[in-house]
Amino acid sequence: xxxxxxxxxxxxxxxxxxxxxxxxxxxxxxxxxxxxxxxxxxxxxxxxxxxxxxxxxxxxxxxxxxxxxxxxxxxxxxxxxxxxxxxxxxxxxxxxxxxxxxxxxxxxxxxxxxxxxxxxxxxxxxxxxxxxxxxxxxxxxxxxxxxxxxxxxxxxxxxxxxxxxxxxxxxxxxxxxxxxxxxxxxxxxxxxxxxxxxxxxxxxxxxxxxxxxxxxxxxxxxxxxxxxxxxxxxxxxxxxxxxxxxxxxxxxxxxxxxxxxxxxxxxxxxxxxxxxxxxxxxxxxxxxxxxxxxxxxxxxxxxxxxxxxxxxxxxxxxxxxxxxx
Amino acid sequence: xxxxxxxxxxxxxxxxxxxxxxxxxxxxxxxxxxxxxxxxxxxxxxxxxxxxxxxxxxxxxxxxxxxxxxxxxxxxxxxxxxxxxxxxxxxxxxxxxxxxxxxxxxxxxxxxxxxxxxxxxxxxxxxxxxxxxxxxxxxxxxxxxxxxxxxxxxxxxxxxxxxxxxxxxxxxxxxxxxxxxxxxxxxxxxxxxxxxxxxxxxxxxxxxxxxxxxxxxxxxxxxxxxxxxxxxxxxxxxxxxxxxxxxxxxxxxxxxxxxxxxxxxxxxxxxxxxxxxxxxxxxxxxxxxxxxxxxxxxxxxxxxxxxxxxxxxxxx
Numbered sequence: 100x101x102x103x104x105x106x107x108x109x110x111x112x113x114x115x116x117x118x119x120x121x122x123x124x125x126x127x128x129x130x131x132x133x134x135x136x137x138x139x140x141x142x143x144x145x146x147x148x149x150x151x152x153x154x155x156x157x158x159x160x161x162x163x164x165x166x167x168x169x170x171x172x173x174x175x176x177x178x179x180x181x182x183x184x185x186x187x188x189x190x191x192x193x194x195x196x197x198x199x200x201x202x203x204x205x206x207x208x209x210x211x212x213x214x215x216x217x218x219x220x221x222x223x224x225x226x227x228x229x230x231x232x233x234x235x236x237x238x239x240x241x242x243x244x245x246x247x248x249x250x251x252x253x254x255x256x257x258x259x260x261x262x263x264x265x266x267x268x269x270x271x272x273x274x275x276x277x278x279x280x281x282x283x284x285x286x287x288x289x290x291x292x293x294x295x296x297x298x299x300x301x302x303x304x305x306x307x308x309x310x311x312x313x314x315x316x317x318x319x320x321x322x323x324x325x326x327x328x329x330x331x332x333x334x335x336x337x338x339x340x341x342x343x344x345x346x347x348x349x350x351x352x353x354x355x356x357x358x359x360x361x362x363x364x365x366x367x368x369x370x371x372x373x374x375x376x377x378x379x380x381x382x383x384x385x386x387x388x389x390x391x392x393x394x395x396x397x398x399x400x401x402x403x404x405x406x407x408x409x410x411x412x413x414x415x416x417x418x419x420x421x422x423x424x
Numbered sequence: 425x426x427x428x429x430x431x432x433x434x435x436x437x438x439x440x441x442x443x444x445x446x447x448x449x450x451x452x453x454x455x456x457x458x459x460x461x462x463x464x465x466x467x468x469x470x471x472x473x474x475x476x477x478x479x480x481x482x483x484x485x486x487x488x489x490x491x492x493x494x495x496x497x498x499x500x501x502x503x504x505x506x507x508x509x510x511x512x513x514x515x516x517x518x519x520x521x522x523x524x525x526x527x528x529x530x531x532x533x534x535x536x537x538x539x540x541x542x543x544x545x546x547x548x549x550x551x552x553x554x555x556x557x558x559x560x561x562x563x564x565x566x567x568x569x570x571x572x573x574x575x576x577x578x579x580x581x582x583x584x585x586x587x588x589x590x591x592x593x594x595x596x597x598x599x600x601x602x603x604x605x606x607x608x609x610x611x612x613x614x615x616x617x618x619x620x621x622x623x624x625x626x627x628x629x630x631x632x633x634x635x636x637x638x639x640x641x642x643x644x645x646x647x648x649x650x651x652x653x654x655x656x657x658x659x660x661x662x663x664x665x666x667x668x669x670x671x672x673x674x675x676x677x678x679x680x681x682x683x684x685x686x687x688x689x690x691x692x693x694x695x696x697x698x699x700x701x702x703x704x705x706x707x708x709x710x711x712x713x714x715x716x717x718x719x720x721x722x723x724x725x726x727x728x729x730x731x732x733x734x735x736x737x738x739x740x
Contacts (some may be wrong), residue, residue: 155644157640157643157644159635161549161615174575182456182649186647186648187646187648189643189644189645189646190644190646190647192726194644195639195641195644196638197640197641199637202636202637202638203637203638203640203641204638204641205638205641205642205656205659205660206638206660206734206735206736207660207733207735208655208656208659208664208735215648216645216655217645217646220645220646221646238664252734252735252736254735254739265641268645
């Protein structure tokens with residue numbers, strides 16, 4: 100296997116609040132190959148966003164801190180990198196698109212300068228050239244009247260348009276990896292589909308790798324090559340997308356997929372997973388999902404359950420992979 | 425923006441009108457008879473009545489007000505009897521001195537308050553934050569005239585670095601260095617107290633803004649911490665600080681009354697204190713109107729600056 104673009108090993112990101120330590124990410128391994136699209140899936144609080152934000156150290160510190168592990172971008176360690184190295188990676192080789200376009204753009208600055216400052220930070224371009232490049236970027240994400248938009252403020256654009264601006268900005272320096280943290284969650288359903296289409300189109304055109312964070316398996320199926328499922332700060336399953344849909348190994352993954360609504364199934368109540376994830380400051384021994392699992396047995400509640408290979412390229416953290424009730 | 429500015433300017437007109445009414449009413453309502461004050465306690469009733477007729481004080485109040493306001497609008501502030509010179513000349517000269525003092529204090533207040541607020545927010549919970557927070561609280565709690573006297577004791581009498589008083593009319597023949605030398609203590613005493621408010625507000629506003637998603641976006645672009653803090657965070661935080669700066673200018677103009685008295689500064693504050701004592705009605709009314717107008721206009725300016733800084737405000 101060729102050297103991956105991004106290699107995360109044993110990442111632990113903890114949050115210390117009022118003497119309590121929340122183990123938001125607790126030993127995550129993650130590889131992303133060049134040009135590969137990886138979906139990072141899990142419920143709210145499973146640690147998927149914290150994992151992704153740890154890559155560029157965008158965790159608010161304090162209270163968050165990477166306490167252990169390594170994050171290598173093309174062989175360069177980012178965890179212990181100097182500020183300068185980190186800033187080169189941020190917005191250069193790795194760019195981010197965040198969840199809520201209402202709040203991710205600076206409300207008091209015009210669109211143009213927000214994009215050009217990203218360009219000029221990483222490329223040696225003059226004012227006019229950067230502005231021209233910004234206009235091209237807005238064209239590339241299909242924003243009509245791009246030249247005019249550059250002089251508008253974020254509040255003058257719709258949510259979908261704003262997210263396109265954020266994506267255009269992220270593409271400014273031809274990143275090798277795009278981290279998209281639930282980029283469609285805050286948008287209308289029809290707009291969501293447009294943004295997904297746009298991301299797929301851009302990926303085909305630029306060949307950049309994608310780390311796509313979502314709780315929606317449907318989007319993963321449309322956009323990703325591989326999926327990594329997280330629960331309570333750990334990876335519980337990873338495999339190719341088709342494998343996960345055909346034969347999920349971890350009960351949590353199976354039940355997440357059951358939660359997806361689909362056409363042609365007639366009327367049925369949408370499945371839910373009863374219970375809530377465990378508190379991150381009091382993780383139980385054994386499997387963190389045991390309390391909510393429908394195939395749990397005594398052995399699941401003690402020791403450390405390892406992430407083991409169930410088939411080639413398919414890992415699961417379960418003592419009874421593939422078991423059904 | 426033009427529509428917003430026009431609307432705000434129109435809104436100011438009734439306020440200015442109210443200010444003139446208050447300034448006029450104030451001197452009518454407070455006890456003390458100007459004619460008697462001018463002529464002294466041995467004046468005969470006939471003399472007083474004659475003087476009142478000359479000063480038009482025997483006319484009905486609304487007529488007096490309209491006449492006075494009409495004169496003001498044409499730039500005629502009347503004549504000060506105690507100084508025996510046009511009120512406008514006296515006001516111009518005194519107001520220049522006050523503006524110099526308040527302007528210098530404003531500058532010091534902004535530099536100190538904003539810097540302290542930004543540093544305290546960026547270094548939240550660390551020693552810099554504690555020092556500035558306690559400092560701001562002390563600054564807030566100390567009366568400026570007391571601080572002014574301490575300054576005189578320490579820096580003028582003990583150390584002899586700065587003069588205690590003796591400021592000549594601003595822009596006079598003594599030269600700018602002399603003016604600056606006289607300016608340091610009163611301006612600093614005036615500014616220290618006011619900058620506490622600005623520092624606290626800037627700190628809380630910055631803390632709020634630093635949590636926002638767009639600050640994370642800015643960091644994710646690879647910008648330096650300095651650019652993130654100044655261009656992205658501070659640029660947003662200042663929007664809530666600007667209107668309070670407008671209010672603080674009122675405090676600086678008002679505080680100038682004490683400071684001018686303590687330092688013997690030839691400004692409008694000290695002039696007003698004297699003029700009230702001598703019942704020099706026209707001088708007091710003119711002075712109050714001038715200070716109040718300045719305050720209202722500076723607040724208008726603050727509102728307009730705020731709208732320039734934050735485009736969303738123009739929509740409201």
